[in-house]
Amino acid sequence: MAIQELEEIVTRVVSGYLGQRPAGSEDKSSLQIPVGISNRHVHLCRRDIDILFGEGYEMQVQRDLSQKGYFAAKETLVIAGPKGAIARVRILGPLRAHTQVELLASDCPGLGIEVRYGNSGELAPGPQLTLIGPKGTVVNQEGIMIALRHIHMQTEHAKNLGLKDGDQISVKTHGERALVFSNVKIRTGEFNTELHLDMDEANACGVKNGTITTMII
């Protein structure tokens, strides 16, 4: 038996125990990825901002987000369900084709609605929420979700890692509350590479904005 063959067998056995590839078999730096954390927020379409804030209203930028062209607006809304409401929910810009409300799972019992997971941008019938702005009210039933964790990645970066849009990988966090997130969906485009978690997920593992995590591919 060739030495190489033997080495492959031993590697396979050991990796079965450790659930990972041997140290040095990957380019470590390319697997490191910073976290971006989302609190609950709303994306609005033109029609809904006209109703909520007045015809032709333009959002004001409070601060730019890490992805180019995206921003947190100065404007906020009240969102209300059959059991309760949450005030000062931040709107993120720019405008989108469809209004979408991204909640935390921990928000749902207080609002009195069922937890429904979704991928940002995908509309599906779900629980109903009422959005209340200074000039009007909108009832939304299609874009209410707890957004599933995902990675924004530059298309070229994904290609170098052998990944494509829609693939799912795992990501390991470090520290006392370390965990491995499964089912992390890759979304490619003109993005800075970033792992998007919500505040429940970030609190569960003790990461902050910019904390470095490790992709397991």
Add this chain to the structure above:
Amino acid sequence: MAIQELEEIVTRVVSGYLGQRPAGSEDKSSLQIPVGISNRHVHLCRRDIDILFGEGYEMQVQRDLSQKGYFAAKETLVIAGPKGAIARVRILGPLRAHTQVELLASDCPGLGIEVRYGNSGELAPGPQLTLIGPKGTVVNQEGIMIALRHIHMQTEHAKNLGLKDGDQISVKTHGERALVFSNVKIRTGEFNTELHLDMDEANACGVKNGTITTMII
């Protein structure tokens, strides 16, 4: 030498070093474990309940918890930090030797205190919180923590799995928000076997009380 024979030899040698079986080779049923979820709560000592509720006060049982002899009391407290307060924080019984406040990481910014992880029962200097009851106020600085995830396990069950008090294992959850919790500490005793998570952790992976997860040993 046959490849299979060689693989068996290597497996035996490696398992001798690591003292564990390779992933996937276990008796699945014995590795299944239900979740018990903690919200923020307080354990009180005799001295503090005397101050907060009056000399010799006895807590009333609201409901029994899954671990024998433990209960959620009808009584609640206000807990307050330098930036804010949380009302109706449940007290868990029975009384303990030392008062302990177990918070969620998501509570800390609103209270205005630093996140400090700890193992339940271990006292260490940390942030200061004020507990306010109907008869008095206590300032606590030693038992304030975000409790690290752990498994309560009957000593015999642990022994059968090759585990002992203080060992750390991983636990996998299932479903769309699946993840693997690392650093899950084993605590043996006269316990029902149960994985203890807090609400941040439970929301991050979509488990409820009683949801079955899988130990990775």
